[in-house]
Amino acid sequence: MLDTEFDDFAGMLDAVCGLLSRGTYTPNPTNTALWFRSLIAHDLAVIRAAFDAHVKDPQRGKFIPTPADVIAQIDALSADGRPGAEEAWAMVPQNETETVVWTKEMAEAYGVAAPLLNAGDRVAARMAFKEAYGRAMTLAKAAGRPPVWLICLGSDWEQRKRALAAAAEAGRISPELAYESCPALPAPESVTALLPAPNPPKRASARQQLQALVDSKRGTPLKPLAWAHDLKAREEAGEALTMDQRRAWRDALVWVPTGPRQEFSAGIAIPLDALPPGMRADITRERSEQGARSQA
Numbered sequence: 171m172l173d174t175e176f177d178d179f180a181g182m183l184d185a186v187c188g189l190l191s192r193g194t195y196t197p198n199p200t201n202t203a204l205w206f207r208s209l210i211a212h213d214l215a216v217i218r219a220a221f222d223a224h225v226k227d228p229q230r231g232k233f234i235p236t237p238a239d240v241i242a243q244i245d246a247l248s249a250d251g252r253p254g255a256e257e258a259w260a261m262v263p264q265n266e267t268e269t270v271v272w273t274k275e276m277a278e279a280y281g282v283a284a285p286l287l288n289a290g291d292r293v294a295a296r297m298a299f300k301e302a303y304g305r306a307m308t309l310a311k312a313a314g315r316p317p318v319w320l321i322c323l324g325s326d327w328e329q330r331k332r333a334l335a336a337a338a339e340a341g342r343i344s345p346e347l348a349y350e351s352c353p354a355l356p357a358p359e360s361v362t363a364l365l366p367a368p369n370p371p372k373r374a375s376a377r378q379q380l381q382a383l384v385d386s387k388r389g390t391p392l393k394p395l396a397w398a399h400d401l402k403a404r405e406e407a408g409e410a411l412t413m414d415q416r417r418a419w420r421d422a423l424v425w426v427p428t429g430p431r432q433e434f435s436a437g438i439a440i441p442l443d444a445l446p447p448g449m450r451a452d453i454t455r456e457r458s459e460q461g462a463r464s465q466a
Contacts, residue, residue, distance in 0.1 A: 171206070175214050179206055186221050190234045208237035212244060213305040219312035220244045244308060252307050252317045255300040262299070263322070269330040270322050271337035275310055277320060279303035319343055321351055327408050331355055354406040 171179060180202050187195040209217055220243035224235045227243070252273055253261060262280050263270045272280075279302035286295035319342040324330060330352050338348040338355075349355050 171210050171212065171214050171217070176206055178214060179209075179217065182218060182221060186225060187234050189225065190231070195234065205237055209240060213301070213308075216244060216305055216308040219308055223312065252311075255303050255307075258303050259296055259299050263324060265324075267324045267326040267329070269324040269326070269333040271319055271333060271342055272322065273307075274318050274320060275303055275306035277322070278306050321347070323351060327352075327354065327406065330408075331406075352408065354408065 180197070183202060183205055184195070184197050187197075212220075217240065220240045221235070223243040223246070224239055225231050230239055230243075252258075252275065258272070258276050258279070261270060261272060262276065262283075279299045282302040283295040283299035286292075286298055319337070321334070321337075321343065331354055334343070334348040334352050335355060337343045338345045
């Protein structure tokens, strides 16, 4: 709070204490000053939300509050699945190359701190971020708004994969949204289940087309392993493969379980880890289906 907000705070305190004392409360300037010093680190809007929460509290709301009661309500308003101020600060991106999955309140607070970060004053930026974030978070909780997690994509593809995978693992975003934002991640089952079933005749035709591919740079037949590595690199660099591209992979490369290397018909031998993540998921699913059919 600001010193200029003392009168507003005093009026708020008198109203709450007068209500809960059934009119027997008598304002005391010394006590009010002590209250103000106890809560000065918090925003006035946050304190108002905490007073409202105290009045509605089935247990604590029966009694006139103490500063400790109000601070407890502030802490309770903050504990709703949103990161604490220090954790939130540690999650914000350090530069535009980093991908971050954050809440609306974190994004809002980052907007306040960004000018200070750009000026090189990290200490002031951290203080500004924590103050703005704490205020936004508590007000959101008081209004009953659940956390909303947003993706802010950076240009570093490897860091993007790690950030989105971690967010999906923590339940902050869905696996489908993570995969949609970064196709280099393994495709979730809900995505691979939509792929069409294998078509042997089409596979044979696609295999012939694969063998006929020519390296445009060298004018020589393109080796399947080199082709696999190239497509893998393109997808991991963020290129979203079309359904037709992924179908061509599956139709062209027939998986046969022959050991640690995944062997493909027509003399094509490509290690499983050379395939794009989405293709690896397709093959793993086909392997399970084949195993189930062989045991039936």
